Amino acid sequence: MLLIYEYTGVGLVERYKKLVLPLIFFSGILGCVDQADFGVEETKQENTAQKSSEVSQEQNFFNEFLSCMPGSEYSDENLKSMIAELNALALSDEIAWIGGYAPVEGKNQNANWWWEIQWTSQQAAEAGWAEWRSDEAGQAWSEKFTGVLDCDDSEIFAYTTQFPAPDTIALEDWDSFAAGEIACTFNEGKSKADLDANVAEFAQWLETSGTGTRFAYGIYMPVGDDPSDFYWFNWHPDFEAMAAGNANWESTGTELAAKLADTATCAEPNIYSGAEYYAVEGS
Numbered sequence: 001m002l003l004i005y006e007y008t009g010v011g012l013v014e015r016y017k018k019l020v021l022p023l024i025f026f027s028g029i030l031g032c033v034d035q036a037d038f039g040v041e042e043t044k045q046e047n048t049a050q051k052s053s054e055v056s057q058e059q060n061f062f063n064e065f066l067s068c069m070p071g072s073e074y075s076d077e078n079l080k081s082m083i084a085e086l087n088a089l090a091l092s093d094e095i096a097w098i099g100g101y102a103p104v105e106g107k108n109q110n111a112n113w114w115w116e117i118q119w120t121s122q123q124a125a126e127a128g129w130a131e132w133r134s135d136e137a138g139q140a141w142s143e144k145f146t147g148v149l150d151c152d153d154s155e156i157f158a159y160t161t162q163f164p165a166p167d168t169i170a171l172e173d174w175d176s177f178a179a180g181e182i183a184c185t186f187n188e189g190k191s192k193a194d195l196d197a198n199v200a201e202f203a204q205w206l207e208t209s210g211t212g213t214r215f216a217y218g219i220y221m222p223v224g225d226d227p228s229d230f231y232w233f234n235w236h237p238d239f240e241a242m243a244a245g246n247a248n249w250e251s252t253g254t255e256l257a258a259k260l261a262d263t264a265t266c267a268e269p270n271i272y273s274g275a276e277y278y279a280v281e282g283s
Contacts, residue, residue: 061096062122063220065157067112073147082145083277089138091278092131094124098278101179107271114272122160122223159220159231164199169206171216174276177235178242183228184266194263195219195230201256209252213241229264235274242271 097118103110119125132138163170171177186195199219206215213236220231236242249257260266 059163061161061163062119062125063159063161064117064119064125066115068115068149069112071147071150074149078145078148082148085141085145087278089141090135092124092128093280094120094128095278096120096280097276099174099274099276101272101274104271104273109270118161122158157226158223160223161218161220163216163218164203165216166203166207169210169215171214171235171237173214173237174279177237177274178239179236179272179274180234180242180269181272182232182266182269184230184232184264186229186264187262190263192221198256198260198263201259205253205256209248211241211244211248213237213245215241215245232266
């Protein structure tokens with residue numbers, strides 16, 4: 001079930017309106033860690049064939065996450081059908097990307113899966129949800145597949161986001177990926193300005209000392225109340241590349257790691273297997 005919600009200022013309104021929602025995109029990552037795409041390429045329809053799998057690394061966006069679990073009618077085939085029919089809908093032009101995350105057993109504090117939608121702005125998200133509520137085809141689709149995925153309306157999170165990876169490094173193929181999510185809190189006297197300085201240095205380090213494998217990272221600043229000040233996401237082509245990147249960081253990134261540790265205190269990363277389910281050309 002999908003939740004439609006509204007914003008007041010910069011905070012989430014506590015009153016949520018329940019609506020069956022297009023959550024299929026992210027359950028597609030259920031199952032094996034090394035097989036995250038769940039046959040998505042087989043199910044994408046003609047309109048998605050013209051969409052790029054590349055997310056801009058230079059723009060700011062407004063991203064939302066929902067926590068979901070498979071419903072009583074969940075199956076691989078039903079999921080594929082949901083994805084195919086979702087991509088056949090006339091979704092908002094302001095949606096840049098949709099993807100999903102499944103927790104890696106033993107490497108994650110969460111048992112649930114996450115569905116992520118990336119909007120061009122918060123205002124676009126508000127308008128997009130209003131448009132979705134009045135779209136008969138979209139509502140019919142939601143009703144048809146409501147038993148495939150079930151979403152918890154208390155698990156909706158919104159963020160302003162930036163994706164600063166240099167073009168020479170940025171991940172290009174998002175069909176499937178390995179992801180790490182790190183929750184961080186600013187140390188006393190530190191702020192977003194200090195983080196921005198660290199991020200700039202990290203971009204330089206990637207170009208001079210990185211493994212050469214495509215890689216993306218994002219900074220997620222919470223909208224409304226959140227126990228963390230920001231979240232740092234890393235995306236790798238696969239888990240082998242993630243392991244190699246982590247090993248390289250531990251051996252050559254110690255100086256920059258110390259600077260980051262001076263800026264913020266961060267938790268152990270949650271590791272996910274992920275996949276892309278919708279991308280707009282040029283996004």
